[in-house]
């Protein structure tokens with residue numbers, strides 16, 4: 001990991017989501033990857049680290065990754081970043097939204113973060129690559145991968161995406177997933193080559209059969225009322 005760059009991981013919400021602050025030590029600026037579940041905790045974490053939030057990076061449009069975008073915009077003057085393919089898929093809109101193409105970079109001080117188009121979970125899913133770190137959203141988890149049965153999901157596309165990553169990224173790359181579903185919060189890609197069952201299925205047909213077993217293509221995720229009347233969850237709940 002290059003000097004000057006930092007990544008801070010914390011878990012929030014009812015679905016074991018990981019939220020990230022990614023930034024530049026010199027300018028003490030950062031981006032929030034997937035601002036969701038509790039904007040107050042996100043702001044508290046940034047204050048604790050003494051960094052200023054300038055950007056919100058969305059891996060995709062599912063509510064458990066973006067449900068605090070509006071609240072964050074009310075408390076910061078951040079720009080919001082999403083690939084055009086995901087904006088079009090979801091009809092996503094908000095203030096200060098920047099529409100991106102694959103390969104675009106978001107710069108924070110000396111740190112440049114590259115947007116990689118990794119469809120399969122949703123059409124415009126995005127991994128953020130910076131200094132040997134890959135923030136994967138719901139594309140890849142530790143020993144898992146994102147579901148492909150939700151609206152916009154496609155297991156054949158996911159298979160190509162996962163193999164595109166493993167064929168091109170160095171094994172030393174550290175994967176930071178969108179959910180805390182694995183035995184460890186992060187994993188090197190070379191460890192995933194050995195341990196992730198979704199990377200070990202030999203053919204596309206095997207992958208599709210395993211990923212879609214028991215699932216119904218086109219499943220709609222019912223978003224909850226937001227914000228919840230009982231208050232925002234501060235940490236993961238069982």
Ligand SMILES: [Fe+2]
Nearest residue numbers: 060062121138
């Ligand atoms: Fe998702």
